[in-house]
Amino acid sequence: MPSTPREAFDLLLAGNRRFAAGTPRHPNQDAARRADLASAQRPFAVLLGCSDSRLAAEIIFDQGLGDLFVVRTAGHAAGPEVLGSIEYGVSVLDCPLVVVLGHDACGAVAATRAAVADGTTGRGYLRDVIERVTPSVLAAQAAGVSEDEDFIATHVRHTVDFLMDRSRELADQVDAGRTAVVGLSYRLADGSARPVTARGLELSSDPAPTS
Numbered sequence: 557m558p559s560t561p562r563e564a565f566d567l568l569l570a571g572n573r574r575f576a577a578g579t580p581r582h583p584n585q586d587a588a589r590r591a592d593l594a595s596a597q598r599p600f601a602v603l604l605g606c607s608d609s610r611l612a613a614e615i616i617f618d619q620g621l622g623d624l625f626v627v628r629t630a631g632h633a634a635g636p637e638v639l640g641s642i643e644y645g646v647s648v649l650d651c652p653l654v655v656v657l658g659h660d661a662c663g664a665v666a667a668t669r670a671a672v673a674d675g676t677t678g679r680g681y682l683r684d685v686i687e688r689v690t691p692s693v694l695a696a697q698a699a700g701v702s703e704d705e706d707f708i709a710t711h712v713r714h715t716v717d718f719l720m721d722r723s724r725e726l727a728d729q730v731d732a733g734r735t736a737v738v739g740l741s742y743r744l745a746d747g748s749a750r751p752v753t754a755r756g757l758e759l760s761s762d763p764a765p766t767s
């Protein structure tokens with residue numbers, strides 16, 4: 557089980573490469589693993605991802621029971637309960653990695669872009685999701701972004717910044733080297749997750765190894 561941010565990140569990306577290549581191992585999904593975990597869990601990563609049904613975390617990173625502490629909301633919108641869940645994963649469960657997972661063709665980002673364009677706010681509690689994503693869309697537009705992929709990358713970066721800014725606990729754990737935060741952009745068609753930003757971890761200059 558990885559104990560450093562680097563080991564955790566490498567393990568997670570290795571699983572994604574297996575999934576993307578169509579050669580998953582489906583680790584840690586049997587009855588023995590289930591029994592081992594019954595008394596305690598020690599996941600190696602917290603994952604805050606979009607709720608999109610195509611982003612099933614354990615599947616796309618080829619992990620199993622007890623591996624990932626997963627928090628998913630539409631557009632990985634982060635409010636108080638999300639921040640508290642991440643802090644639980646980092647401070648109580650000692651996860652050495654926090655991942656923010658965005659993806660192309662994200663419905664929450666598209667809905668927010670449409671709401672910003674129309675000057676509307678969304679119905680019901682969808683409004684809360686749109687409000688959380690709006691700063692990212694406005695920042696991307698101010699930067700002259702037009703491609704969907706760049707809107708997603710901007711939103712992932714903004715979400716990482718938001719977590720670090722709002723959670724003193726998370727920022728302290730990153731400063732102490734006990735955990736790192738990495739933002740990933742996932743491509744629905746080929747199943748690959750590409751790093752776009754990190755805190756507390758040096759990203760390799762080759763962002764998308766394929767082997």
Ligand SMILES: [Zn+2]
Nearest residue numbers: 606608662663
């Ligand atoms: Zn999405």
